Amino acid sequence: MKAQKVRDLDENELRQQLREMDEQKFRLQFQMSMGQMDGLKKLRTIRKDRARIQTILREKELAGVKK
16 A cells, blocks of 8 residues: 555544454464464565554644644
8 A cells, every 4th residue: 555545545544444454464463373374475564554554644643733
C-alpha cells in the first residue's frame, strides 16, 4: 500500500485497515508456528503497511492539535 493512497483515506477507514491487518497478522503468525513458512513475505509486508498507517494517523493527529 502506497503512502499517498493511505493519506487519501479518512481516519475511520485507516483504523479499520489496522484491525484487518491485525487479524491477518495473527493468522499468519499462527500458520508459521504450525510450520507453514509461506507467509513470511506477507507478514513483513503487513508489518510495514501497519507502520505506515500508524505514522500517517499520528501525522493527522498532530496536524489536528496544531489547528
